[in-house]
Amino acid sequence: MGQMFFIIGLTLLFSYTFALRIAGNLQVIEYTPELIASQDYFNGSTVSFVNGGVATIVTDTSIDLAANAETQALRQFSPHKNLRIIYTVVEVYYRIVANKKTISTVKDLKGKKIATFSGTSAAERRNPSSPTILPSQKPANHLHGCRGLLPDSCEQEDDQYREGLERKEDCNLFRDECGVFRGLIFWGNALGSDAIVLQDRSVYREIFNLHSTKEKLADPATRKSIVAFLRALTQAEKVFINTPEKIWPRVAKALNMNETIIKDVWPVHSWNGSIVGGLPSDLLSVLVAEDQWVAKQDRRTTMAQSDLATLIDDSVLKEAMQIT
Secondary structure, X not given: OHHHHHHHXXXXXXXXXXXXXXXXXXXXXXXXXXXXXHXXXXXXXXXXXXXXXHHXXXXXXXXXXXEEEHHHHHHHHOOOOOEEEEEEEEEEEOEEEEEOOOOOOHHHHOOOOEEOOOOOHHHHOOOOOOOOOOOOOOOOOOOOXXXXXXXXXXXXXXXXXXXXXXXXXXXXXXXXXXXXXXXXXXXXXXXXXXXXXXXXXXXXXXXXXXXEEHHHHHOHHHHHHHHXXXXXXXXXXXXXXXXXXXXXXXXXXXXXXXXXXXXXXXXXXXXXXXXXXXXXXXXXXXXXXXXXHHHHHHOOOOOOHHHHHOOEOOXXXXXXXXXX
């Protein structure tokens, strides 16, 4: 009798999807597919979100998943080799807003100052040694601007944008929602018809991923929940791609943003993610190239390609998509 109850209990244990704790920046649009997935498609359990990212999951064992761009993954993977990239949520295409009186092509950026965010993939992409849209860009001092999506957070840094205009900076780099929001208001309005946007989607982008750890993926119960969540996330991604108007109001509400702004920034996001069952084909090469810059910033040696390859783990994604 006791053995029978043990077997029944074990069956129930592995048929139940356990709760997940996810760390991410709750003020940016990139996290919202996870939110919609948890609310609409993740059955059998609950998901709780905490403000954070990959730095959270490597220090807090209660966190099962963490969302961040590839730059921050590199920064944390160096001291924490158990970190794993398991899913690409979205790719965000950077763009540079400039004054077309002095800048008409990428080549004109040589020697100019670009406002961006220190320590992020946006800053790396304007590094002269990076094989991206700015191959001839000379090093420039970082000028900080609004990074968040919330209007309040943008308002807190309005003065920095005005200062940039007063200093007659040559151009400004915008990451995503706030870039459109503040870019149009300050740089766009300030420059008027003189504004120009430079963009190359093939190379100048943020790869925003979902991460876990080697230990979490090795635990049968946790892995089962993660597999189920990736399936739910894929369903949510399809809505983001095919019928975004259905979730624009919810995304806007979650971020405390005007829905019109959400619609405006939608085109600079590729929500394809990993819905076809794979991570970006150039992910490893991007990590290898980008780590050269991150290592310099963090004052460490670069990681070998063989080490960086272990940062990527597509096994759980293949399991979720039932790919062998």
